[in-house]
Amino acid sequence: MNGSMENSDYTKVAVAKFQEYLKAHHLRKTPERFAIVETVCSYDGHFKLEDLHERMIESRHFVVSRATLYNNINILVDSGIVTRHRLGEMAEYEKNVLGGNSHFHMVCTECGKIKEFHNDKLYKCLLAIKVGKFSVKGYTIYVNGLCAKCSNALKRTQKNERKKVL
Ligand SMILES: [Zn+2]
Ligand SMILES: [Zn+2]
Numbered sequence: 001m002n003g004s005m006e007n008s009d010y011t012k013v014a015v016a017k018f019q020e021y022l023k024a025h026h027l028r029k030t031p032e033r034f035a036i037v038e039t040v041c042s043y044d045g046h047f048k049l050e051d052l053h054e055r056m057i058e059s060r061h062f063v064v065s066r067a068t069l070y071n072n073i074n075i076l077v078d079s080g081i082v083t084r085h086r087l088g089e090m091a092e093y094e095k096n097v098l099g100g101n102s103h104f105h106m107v108c109t110e111c112g113k114i115k116e117f118h119n120d121k122l123y124k125c126l127l128a129i130k131v132g133k134f135s136v137k138g139y140t141i142y143v144n145g146l147c148a149k150c151s152n153a154l155k156r157t158q159k160n161e162r163k164k165v166l
Contacts, residue, residue, distance in 0.1 A: 011037075011042075014040075014041050014081050014095065015038070017080075017081055018033070018034070018037050018076070021079040025075075032062065032072075035056065035062045035064075036064070036072045039059065039060060039062075040052065040073075040081070040082060041095055042055070042059070045094060046085065046114060047092065047093055047094065048090050048091070049069060049070065049090075052069060052073070053066060053069055056069070077093075080096060081096060082094065083095075083140060085105065085114055087112055092114060102118065103116045103117065103118050104116070104119060104122065104142075104143060105140070105142050106143050106147075107142050107143065107144050108146055108147035108150055109144050109145065110150035110154075111147060111149070115147070126139050
């Protein structure tokens with residue numbers, strides 16, 4: 001598990017993994033597929049499909065249709081290169097740092113916002129866990145709750161309701 005792998009190194013590993021996957025699944029190795037993988041690897045955190053679409057055009061001058069992008073992101077998820085978070089209204093994606101991500105996710109059950117956090121103690125605990133003969137490749141941890149904004153909004157409505165009752 002190495003969360004500090006350089007982006008360029010990560011891209012090489014991801015491209016190699018993707019090539020193997022395409023071959024095994026008899027999918028064509030098209031330039032646009034590799035442009036997508038490389039762009040995905042340029043993200044350090046979460047991104048939405050919409051962001052990816054814009055970045056493809058801005059940084060690579062590569063215009064792909066949303067359908068193509070969607071299709072390929074599914075391939076990337078399936079090959080284990082990308083993790084999909086489907087918690088809010090819109091799915092968020094992130095590259096899967098080899099061996100699993102060392103960060104965890106706080107998910108607001110009200111607005112669906114996802115924030116990442118790090119916790120060394122929890123991370124070390126996870127690494128120490130043995131689950132029978134299952135070989136662990138990583139964890140995706142979600143902590144559910146309310147973000148500060150939603151929590152404040154809720155307090156405000158509760159206060160107003162109390163006023164009405166009084
Ligand atoms: Zn919220
Ligand atoms: Zn994440």
